[in-house]
Amino acid sequence: MCRHAECPGLDSALQQVATAADPAAVAAEHGIALVDGRVRVIIELAPGASLPADAPLAVEAQYEHLVQALVAPEQLCPLAADPAIARIRLPFPRAPNPRSPAGPALP
Amino acid sequence: MAAGYRGALLVWLLAVVVWGSGAQAPSGQVPPFPTAGPSRPAAERAGLEQPPEKHPKLHSQLLALARAVQQRGAAAAAAEAQARGLRVRDSQVQVVIESQDRQGASAAVAAAGGRVEAAYAHLVQALLPAAALEAVAAHPAVRYVRPPFRPVPAAVVDEGVAATNASAWQAAGLTGAGVKVGIIDLGFAGYSARQASGDLPAALTPVDFCGGQLATATAHGTAVAEIVYKMAPGAQLYLICIDTEVNLGQAKDYAKSQGISIVNHSVSWFNTSRGDGSGGPGTPDAIVADARASGILWVNAAGNYARSHWSGTFSDPDNNGWHNFAANDEGNTVFVPSGEIICVALKWDDWPVSSQDYDLYLKRSSDGVTVARSVNPQTGTQPPTEDLCYLNSGAAQNFYIAIYKYNATTTPRFDLFVDSSYPLEYQVAAGSITEPASSPNAMAAGAICWQNDALEPYSSRGPTIDGRTKPDIAGQDSVSTATIGSFTSCGSTGFAGTSAAAPHVAGAAALVKQANPGFGPAQLQAFLEGRAVDLGTPGKDNDYGAGKLWLGAPPATSSLPCDINRDGRVDIFDFNLLVQNFGKQEPGNPADCNGDGRVDIFDFNILVQNFGRRAS
Numbered sequence: 006m007c008r009h010a011e012c013p014g015l016d017s018a019l020q021q022v023a024t025a026a027d028p029a030a031v032a033a034e035h036g037i038a039l040v041d042g043r044v045r046v047i048i049e050l051a052p053g054a055s056l057p058a059d060a061p062l063a064v065e066a067q068y069e070h071l072v073q074a075l076v077a078p079e080q081l082c083p084l085a086a087d088p089a090i091a092r093i094r095l096p097f098p099r100a101p102n103p104r105s106p107a108g109p110a111l112p
Numbered sequence: 113m114a115a116g117y118r119g120a121l122l123v124w125l126l127a128v129v130v131w132g133s134g135a136q137a138p139s140g141q142v143p144p145f146p147t148a149g150p151s152r153p154a155a156e157r158a159g160l161e162q163p164p165e166k167h168p169k170l171h172s173q174l175l176a177l178a179r180a181v182q183q184r185g186a187a188a189a190a191a192e193a194q195a196r197g198l199r200v201r202d203s204q205v206q207v208v209i210e211s212q213d214r215q216g217a218s219a220a221v222a223a224a225g226g227r228v229e230a231a232y233a234h235l236v237q238a239l240l241p242a243a244a245l246e247a248v249a250a251h252p253a254v255r256y257v258r259p260p261f262r263p264v265p266a267a268v269v270d271e272g273v274a275a276t277n278a279s280a281w282q283a284a285g286l287t288g289a290g291v292k293v294g295i296i297d298l299g300f301a302g303y304s305a306r307q308a309s310g311d312l313p314a315a316l317t318p319v320d321f322c323g324g325q326l327a328t329a330t331a332h333g334t335a336v337a338e339i340v341y342k343m344a345p346g347a348q349l350y351l352i353c354i355d356t357e358v359n360l361g362q363a364k365d366y367a368k369s370q371g372i373s374i375v376n377h378s379v380s381w382f383n384t385s386r387g388d389g390s391g392g393p394g395t396p397d398a399i400v401a402d403a404r405a406s407g408i409l410w411v412n413a414a415g416n417y418a419r420s421h422w423s424g425t426f427s428d429p430d431n432n433g434w435h436n437f438a439a440n441d442e443g444n445t446v447f448v449p450s451g452e453i454i455c456v457a458l459k460w461d462d463w464p465v466s467s468q469d470y471d472l473y474l475k476r477s478s479d480g481v482t483v484a485r486s487v488n489p490q491t492g493t494q495p496p497t498e499d500l501c502y503l504n505s506g507a508a509q510n511f512y513i514a515i516y517k518y519n520a521t522t523t524p525r526f527d528l529f530v531d532s533s534y535p536l537e538y539q540v541a542a543g544s545i546t547e548p549a550s551s552p553n554a555m556a557a558g559a560i561c562w563q564n565d566a567l568e569p570y571s572s573r574g575p576t577i578d579g580r581t582k583p584d585i586a587g588q589d590s591v592s593t594a595t596i597g598s599f600t601s602c603g604s605t606g607f608a609g610t611s612a613a614a615p616h617v618a619g620a621a622a623l624v625k626q627a628n629p630g631f632g633p634a635q636l637q638a639f640l641e642g643r644a645v646d647l648g649t650p651g652k653d654n655d656y657g658a659g660k661l662w663l664g665a666p667p668a669t670s671s672l673p674c675d676i677n678r679d680g681r682v683d684i685f686d687f688n689l690l691v692q693n694f695g696k697q698e699p700g701n702p703a704d705c706n707g708d709g710r711v712d713i714f715d716f717n718i719l720v721q722n723f724g725r726r727a728s
Binding site for chain 2: 016035049067069097102
């Protein structure tokens with residue numbers, strides 16, 4: 006596998022999911038939860054651009070130039086090629102800050 | 113506000129007040145501004161201060177409700193009752209009538225247009241129209257009319273309330289009343305049960321920006337909210353659920369729209385910025401900066417990464433492209449239990465976009481096989497970050513993290529964070545503060561154990577990458593909560609972590625805000641840091657910040673309803689604060705001098721009547 010696959014504008018982990026023979030298995034291995042078979046991603050719009058009207062995705066929320074959306078794995082590469090889209094990535098990593106003998110998991 | 117403008121506004125308002133109070137000012141003249149000396153006894157002689165009205169058979173809150181309805185009409189009854197904490201059903205107020213003649217009392221209720229709900233012993237529980245309260249109280253069969261007692265479930269005691277001296281503030285009547293606190297978190301599972309157990313208030317506002325997962329995603333936010341409530345039981349809580357940074361931005365906008373003045377965020381974010389507060393649009397840095405600029409104190413957990421962080425520059429003595437964490441070690445090992453997900457975030461100091469291309473790998477220690485990797489290109493337009501997660505579906509075992517130089521000519525500083533329940537082999541506590549706690553616009557809370565003030569070994573440390581001291585303060589953790597459990601030892605039981613420390617700080621800020629309604633975020637932070645008990649290296653340091661969260665003595669209490677800043681006197685400084693609060697409709701607002709649930713011209717009138725009066 007080449008290091009940087011054929012989908013510029015798509016983050017590394019998403020490329021691995023998008024190009025996998027079994028996207029669900031790869032997503033699970035990377036701790037990426039699928040929602041009805043789709044990946045929750047953050048789309049960074051290019052400056053001044055709007056989301057293409059016919060983009061194959063389900064918008065969940067928007068803030069400034071960021072769009073939170075669900076996208077099918079096979080749609081990630083073509084979507085990233087749209088000039089209106091600067092980058093598609095997973096949401097920023099974040100974690101709560103509890104400590105317990107059982108680790109960070111909470112009920 | 114410019115001093116000249118403020119003075120002109122005060123003169124104008126005073127003229128309005130004198131008109132409103134019925135005093136006559138000569139036409140075209142501005143009455144002299146009262147001074148604290150001679151005018152005070154004159155005002156007393158004139159009988160301007162009215163003793164409170166009392167009724168021998170009617171509880172004071174019910175009497176006040178009856179008077180309000182007489183003055184403003186029956187339509188105001190529901191709002192009045194709610195503002196006074198009275199229960200209303202079907203537009204009637206719920207009361208308990210004490211009577212030795214239950215039949216007679218029930219007849220009085222019926223005659224007043226009310227309805228008996230239940231009876232027991234000498235008590236009759238009834239619903240009454242507010243306008244009929246006095247008539248029922250006057251009935252010969254009625255001995256006393258009062259609101260029902262309020263049962264309070266046995267809630268869990270948060271040891272941090274006493275450890276911060278918030279208990280003394282609460283005893284002095286400062287509970288955070290009138291202050292809105294937003295808890296922005298990843299989920300509030302079980303919050304309804306915590307309301308039922310008395311560990312969260314009966315009235316709160318859940319806000320779902322997390323796709324309908326507010327009550328199911330995690331109980332983390334519930335435990336955090338518990339602590340805010342124990343610290344500031346009178347504060348108005350907003351439980352705001354988020355999932356991504358897009359939701360975080362939405363939550364911030366919501367907080368601004370609702371007039372929330374304090375936010376608690378016990379969450380760390382990674383690879384979002386350099387770590388100096390300069391993150392671009394849509395990043396937690398920018399979101400926190402806008403909140404601060406909008407008057408919100410943003411309290412953020414510093415993070416629990418002192419033993420899960422490594423920092424250094426690229427070193428490759430054998431020139432094979434792989435970074436050496438030690439002379440003969442190209443991996444930073446971490447243990448991963450079976451079934452656990454490990455997440456790793458790497459960033460290097462070449463923001464906002466980089467042409468120095470490094471990659472991140474996770475390999476299995478037993479055979480060196482790569483199990484996950486992050487290989488984004490950095491060609492001059494991408495951020496200097498790589499991150500990965502991996503689910504260990506095999507046996508519990510060691511893995512190691514490796515950094516590969518794909519195409520780079522410089523060796524910037526790296527910061528590596530690992531989200532795991534086990535520490536890194538090579539760890540650097542310094543600089544382990546996470547985003548957005550590292551921002552100058554956030555008040556970062558490190559963690560000390562409430563029992564012995566010892567710094568928790570996991571509590572993230574400063575300095576920031578631009579050399580600022582962080583955290584800002586050390587809050588108490590390892591406290592008992594209903595959601596997580598009871599304390600038995602520091603750092604491992606109860607609610608441990610900077611997630612628990614931060615809401616102690618946020619709750620303390622709510623108490624200070626109630627006592628000083630004019631305080632903005634900088635003043636609140638300065639007050640808390642000023643009262644903190646210095647620990648560790650003298651002065652503010654990168655372990656404890658300003659020191660242990662300690663509220664000190666509460667401000668002097670006052671019997672004067674218009675002593676808005678609670679300094680024991682009604683003077684020009686209260687006047688300033690009243691003007692600042694003018695028009696705000698917030699239950700518990702100290703500028704609401706007559707307690708009718710709003711700050712308006714009638715409060716202003718009362719303030720002038722009380723002007724210069726000292727508490728005895």
